[in-house]
Amino acid sequence: VSRDDSSRTRLLLAAEELLRETGMSGTGIKTIVERSGAPIGSVYHHFPGGKNQIVAESLQAHAEKSRRLFERFFDGMRPAADALRMLFDTAADGFERAGANKGCAIGTVTLDLSEADEALRELCRSTFDGWTATIERHLPWPDEPSRRSFARTVVAALEGAFILGRATRSGDPFRDAGRWLAAAAESQQPKRRKPR
């Protein structure tokens, strides 16, 4: 689990991609293996926990990459409104470049979790929490509950944009949301007022 282990890594990458395309129950282990090019027999060597473990680990990887992306924009150097616009525009471009048919792995998995997968749900929750915290930390007004509430809305709009984006095969829903959220952040800044 510590070495280069390219099979293992490729399996996780393939899983992440497939999760973004067809969700958890739509993604079979066999498909993951095929797309990864990894040897079939080694799946249960690397992932004794089976499918759930693969999904969990690839979600964690996805989460980490996303968090780093957020921090690239919310770096304290630029106004939060600009960061928001850039975040959503970048997401829009990436979404379109990837074919406009891949969601966010975390969001997609969240939506087809069964009641039994409590561990996965918790993983998704904490990922969203992490994103929210990252964003919230860089919002420029003092009221913390308000910042948190806004950050949650940002994350929600981002996740929702994946849905509308897939439905319309376009990155525009990201761009729309980015603009309105940026405007909301700006209008918040001078007045320091929290919406009722």
Added chain:
Amino acid sequence: VSRDDSSRTRLLLAAEELLRETGMSGTGIKTIVERSGAPIGSVYHHFPGGKNQIVAESLQAHAEKSRRLFERFFDGMRPAADALRMLFDTAADGFERAGANKGCAIGTVTLDLSEADEALRELCRSTFDGWTATIERHLPWPDEPSRRSFARTVVAALEGAFILGRATRSGDPFRDAGRWLAAAAESQQPKRRKPR
């Protein structure tokens, strides 16, 4: 399709519920039948198109119900900001009452569509379009592209709230988004300005 059709209707209702819980590929026909209490053998009588037909029809039903819900709030009688707050608060309450583990059927299905289900994607797209149009029609400022862009953001935030709501088992993401969107709509009204 004209008579009592209770089996057929119950199948569609069960399907809608299950789609909201576990998505399309997570939902088996057998599970739908079991939950509906309908007889197993009649499925392919009522739905010769198989699973796809069941999903399509139950999405349509879901879409129609949602559109009516939107129109109950956006009725021209009340300010758009109020309508938005009420819409999201109502959604939050409903979401929590239902167990905080059911997404929006349309959004959930959108996220695990395979490339082959073009017809279903189109159905989801047009549903979202309909919702967007309904909202946009009742926004109080003149610039139409801006209204449309805002309406899309509303829908995106709504769909995203389902995701965050499931992850956190709480309706708060709806309430948060409702407040910020309402504020954005209000701040738009006096100035008649479109965010750049």
Added chain:
Amino acid sequence: VSRDDSSRTRLLLAAEELLRETGMSGTGIKTIVERSGAPIGSVYHHFPGGKNQIVAESLQAHAEKSRRLFERFFDGMRPAADALRMLFDTAADGFERAGANKGCAIGTVTLDLSEADEALRELCRSTFDGWTATIERHLPWPDEPSRRSFARTVVAALEGAFILGRATRSGDPFRDAGRWLAAAAESQQPKRRKPR
């Protein structure tokens, strides 16, 4: 069962055709109904015995038609060898005209009878017996067991020709068999000898 009953008749004709193409278990009631153009709901009115009854009756019809065909050739007016050649040549032409993909309904059904369908087996047996008797009656040499044995061989070769004909998509197996059987009958006639 006595009236014109075109639905009933068309069902039987369609069944016969399908039995010749794909055998008994390969032929579904629904397919029969579709090809016949008869109304779906009346199948079990006309044939309360279900599939077995349809098959049985259409085999009987087939048997009767075939017997009449045999009698057209074995009419006592022409030498048996000529009759044999004409019979097989006619069968070859008919086989090719029909697409070279239809067997004999009786033979086809005989080969996929399950142990349970004793009644159908008996029906097939008696049909073959009838054909054998018709042929045997017109063979020109005195020894009756020998005539019977030859007649059985004729029927066997005819049924086998359907198999080889389907495999090769050609009527030639019929023509080949017809010639050799005719020759055998001729060589029998002068010497009045039975092969040991």
Added chain:
Amino acid sequence: VSRDDSSRTRLLLAAEELLRETGMSGTGIKTIVERSGAPIGSVYHHFPGGKNQIVAESLQAHAEKSRRLFERFFDGMRPAADALRMLFDTAADGFERAGANKGCAIGTVTLDLSEADEALRELCRSTFDGWTATIERHLPWPDEPSRRSFARTVVAALEGAFILGRATRSGDPFRDAGRWLAAAAESQQPKRRKPR
């Protein structure tokens, strides 16, 4: 395909037996598995092509066994007429010993092929061709087309004997055909004459 492979082999044997009893569409995979005693889960490991692959391979095995049987009789050591009689008598005995209810797998499958199974039809055709060639090679008269035509008739009569044999639950149709074909071969030898 190289190791012990007892499951795989047993599946093929069971399939062959069942094909001989109830044809292709009458034979379910589940039945094959049950009769073979092989584990259910391995079927699609050994035969990823599903039923068609099982059928194809078991037909090939059947074909090979039959060809070897033919060559045991047509060995150039004995007169063709004797070989024919022995072939059909042996077939008769085997048929009766097996319960007089099993056809030839190739012939049975040929008769319920659907139009779609072109590959299987081709397999059946080439098997029959192989048998024909084996027989034809050992016929003692010079005219090659005539030998071929006779060999085809032999194969047809053999296949037909399975049908009549099943219908009458007796091996006699084989014995009858064997005698007449042997006589035909003998009468051919001295005169070197081909039937017109």
Added chain:
DNA sequence: ACTCTCGGGACGTCCCGTTCCT
């Protein structure tokens, strides 16, 4: 240490032959 063959059942979707009730 790692890979693969093989084994294992449960379930996926779809369709079958049949019967109920108009």
Added chain:
DNA sequence: AGGAACGGGACGTCCCGAGAGT
């Protein structure tokens, strides 16, 4: 006479261990 409805089963595929081989 006839359309709607009914279960049971068809074939195929799922996710996953256990063992043998390298």
